[in-house]
Amino acid sequence: MLLRWQAEKTNNAELLAASQAIETALELALTNPKTRTQDIGGLLGCAAFGNIVKDNIFSGVSF
Secondary structure (H helix, E strand, O other): OHHHHHHHHHOOHHHHHHHHHHHHHHHHHHHOHHHOEHHHOOOEOHHHHHHHHHHHHHOOOOO
16 A cells, blocks of 8 residues: 555654554455445445444554
8 A cells, every 4th residue: 555655665653553554454344245345245335335444443453
């Protein structure tokens, strides 16, 4: 992701942590068929998928 690239380019630990949180949240959402979008075999629309990713980021899941 672009955020990870920027974090590595600038050696910014906060950006790196944010990029890891986003990537992990996306992976969690994509792993579960119930939280995938319709175009990849799930039931959700884009807005609902985005909310799942947001919730994963802020849920306190260990990244």
